[in-house]
Amino acid sequence: MINRNIQIVLLAILLSANFSPAFGQTTSDKIIFLTDNYTTYIEKVNLDDENRDSIYKEIIQNSIFEKHFQKSEYALIVKDFFAAPINNTSELKKSIEKIEENRELIKNKIIGALKMSREKIGNDSLTIYIIPVNPENREIIDGMTGIMGLTAGSKQIILTIEPEISGWENMLEYAVAHEFNHAYWTNLNFGKFPKWTLLDYLIFEGRGDYFAHLLYPTVIAPWTIALTESQKLELWKTIKPNLKSEDMSYQMEVMFGSRKYPIWGGYSLGYDMVLTALINNENLNAGNWTNLEAHKILELSKYK
Numbered sequence: 001m002i003n004r005n006i007q008i009v010l011l012a013i014l015l016s017a018n019f020s021p022a023f024g025q026t027t028s029d030k031i032i033f034l035t036d037n038y039t040t041y042i043e044k045v046n047l048d049d050e051n052r053d054s055i056y057k058e059i060i061q062n063s064i065f066e067k068h069f070q071k072s073e074y075a076l077i078v079k080d081f082f083a084a085p086i087n088n089t090s091e092l093k094k095s096i097e098k099i100e101e102n103r104e105l106i107k108n109k110i111i112g113a114l115k116m117s118r119e120k121i122g123n124d125s126l127t128i129y130i131i132p133v134n135p136e137n138r139e140i141i142d143g144m145t146g147i148m149g150l151t152a153g154s155k156q157i158i159l160t161i162e163p164e165i166s167g168w169e170n171m172l173e174y175a176v177a178h179e180f181n182h183a184y185w186t187n188l189n190f191g192k193f194p195k196w197t198l199l200d201y202l203i204f205e206g207r208g209d210y211f212a213h214l215l216y217p218t219v220i221a222p223w224t225i226a227l228t229e230s231q232k233l234e235l236w237k238t239i240k241p242n243l244k245s246e247d248m249s250y251q252m253e254v255m256f257g258s259r260k261y262p263i264w265g266g267y268s269l270g271y272d273m274v275l276t277a278l279i280n281n282e283n284l285n286a287g288n289w290t291n292l293e294a295h296k297i298l299e300l301s302k303y304k
Contacts, residue, residue, distance in 0.1 A: 028125040029114055031107050035096045037064055038132055042089045056085040068129065072153035073190045081150055081158070084134060091135035098163040099132055106130060106161065109169060113176035116215050120286040123184045126155055128176070133162040143222060145171040149179045154187035174212045174219040181211035185290055198251050198266075199243040203294035205255065206270030210278065211286060224271040226264035232272055235265050236303055243298075277301035 041059045045052045061082040069078045086092055099106065110128055117123070133141050133148070141148050141160060146168030148160035157179040162168060185207065193200065209224050227235065238261075239254055255266030277300035278289055289297070 029111070030125070030127040031110055031130065032068075032127060033099070033103065033130045034064060035099055035130070035132060038086075038092060038096055041086070042093055045089055052087070053085050060086075068127075069152050069156065072156055073186055074152055078150070078152045078158070084136070086134050086136070088135035091138070092132060095132035095135070095162055095164070099130065099161055102163045105169065106163075106172065109172045110159075110176055113173040113215075114180065116173075117177050117180040117211075120211070120214065121181070121184050121290060122287070123180065123187060124155070126157060126180070126183060129156065129158045131158065131160050133160050138162070141165070145220075145222070147171040147175045149175040151179045151182035151186065154183050154190065157183060170216065170219050171221075174216045174221060177212040177215045178208040181208045181286075181290060188291060195246055196248075197243060197294075198239065198245045198254060199294045199298060201251050201255060202266055202270035202273060203297045204270075205267050206272070206274035206297075207290055209267070209271040210274045211290070214286070223264035223267040225268065227262060227268040231262060231265075232269050235262065235269055239269075240303075273298060273301045273303055276303070 037060050041056060044055045044059065048055065061079070064082060065075075065079050069075055072078055114126065114128075129152075137148075137160075141162050142165055146162045146165030150158040150160075152158055157176070159172070159175060159179075161172065182204070185204070209221060212219070212221070213224075235254075242250070245251065251266075253261050255264075255270075257263035257265055274289075274297055277297045278284065281289070281300060284292075
């Protein structure tokens, strides 16, 4: 079974971050590299290895959260996202170095993806945070082509980047578009629905992937094609009676996989639900269908 930290994704005291009003931006978007926090963590652990857990909590989890995410709509998820300590500091250092080597390329890819996303749906300025991969999650991020995204709220997106993995550049653009759609939905809909069900989760992620595929149709997102047609139908029959479930642990099992459910099954199913709902409703623009309630998307899809 995938551990809790990976499930939540697959979504600074000494900060001297890089705010980048780079060429071509037409909004006040910010791109903030949080790599300095991780470098400081490595330096302190090298001096005091016995207290690495408390150092991690101080320098990374608490510092980053308190400075940037306390008021985010998904603040609790973000804090948990940063909870797992990093033990392999030598590999972490390599990941940081790769990000620094590709800093300008990362900025330009993000700026381009934001521009393309705004051609489909309007959204005010966003802040994009860049962090290195936890080496313990390397296998997972390798399967995700080097990029892992998390929407912190209507104004904030976190991107884990591993430039050593082939194809990360294209997946970065795709991930920005995916999370942009989440941020847009959050800006207009957060707080409207007191309950968060399995159906909401399926459609939420399905919308993000459908939007990203509209902009980047040649990018292959493995989680959207993890199931065959027969496997999708089998999963649908299994979970259909539980679409109203608010049990987050159960939702995570369906979405990310477990001993009972196939890996990325919920993501593949959610994407197919949105795809089949919208393929014959091309009159709906991205703003329209992003704001359709989950049950209406379900009604338009092939899943009955």
